[in-house]
Amino acid sequence: MQEDQAWIQRCRDGDREAFYHLVEPLLDRVYSTAAAILRSAHLAEDAVQNALIEAYQAIMKGKEIRYFAAWFKQMAAMRAIDLARKRSRIDRMSEDLEQVEPVDRQAQPMEVLLIKEEQNSLLAQVMSLDIPHRSVVLLFYYQELSLEEISIVLGVKVGTVKSRLHRARLKLLKLYQSDENKKVVQHVGYKE
CATH class of the missing domain: 1.10.1740.10 (RNA polymerase sigma factor, region 2, helix turn helix motif)
Structure with missing residues (x-):
């Protein structure tokens, strides 16, 4: 200081x-x-x-x-x-989610590709949240800031940060469950 x-x-x-x-x-x-x-x-x-x-x-x-x-x-x-x-x-917010460099699928093992796909899916779900919820998730999980630090950065109370983080987690859970249901339906070959 x-x-x-x-x-x-x-x-x-x-x-x-x-x-x-x-x-x-x-x-x-x-x-x-x-x-x-x-x-x-x-x-x-x-x-x-x-x-x-x-x-x-x-x-x-x-x-x-x-x-x-x-x-x-x-x-x-x-x-x-x-x-x-x-x-x-x-x-x-009509721009692309991110510039992802193309993956050489022959050069990487299948496990690495599946992990990368899962990470990209999670990031896409995070980025689909509204600004207040996306901000707290990114600051907490990706920037590894404490709740108090996020409170200072965003200029809101710690309780507000906790509330937004909780709601964001619930929204992400719903998005994840919805995405998993789509994968199961696609895998089984069910058509609506």
């Missing part, structure tokens, strides 16, 4: 490298969080860039920032959520 405060002060004093030293350790984490929320590398870059600009402006305006890392992570997540909301209003 004291080191962050020193970098903040150096930034205010005109040291051009100070801001970089302050944010650089956080960039990979905030980018991956933004990319998970937005399902787009391009939009994740925009969200992180917006957060960087906002952070720099806040520092230069003299805003008191006690825990810079937590504050910056929260701001970056909020910028990503803002872009996700804007994007959902514009095109209802």
Whole structure:
């Protein structure tokens, strides 16, 4: 914390490298969080860039920032959520789920392919959730943040995080059960 405060002060004093030293350790984490929320590398870059600009402006305006890392992570997540909301209003999230590199089926054992297919199916189900539920699942399971950290990042109470995580799990269970039923029906060859 004291080191962050020193970098903040150096930034205010005109040291051009100070801001970089302050944010650089956080960039990979905030980018991956933004990319998970937005399902787009391009939009994740925009969200992180917006957060960087906002952070720099806040520092230069003299805003008191006690825990810079937590504050910056929260701001970056909020910028990503803002872009996700804007994007959902514009095109209802019509982009592809992710860019998955093609699998060389002859080069990999069948078990690895089945695991990868299951992981892709789970990720697809997670990404089909609405933004509040998708965000908590991604932050909790993929970013491995604690409930308290998610609360800070999203700017909501811990109880709200718990509630959203519980509801998201229930939705994922229903999606999984529905998907499994479809597989059984396809395997048996039943046609409606």
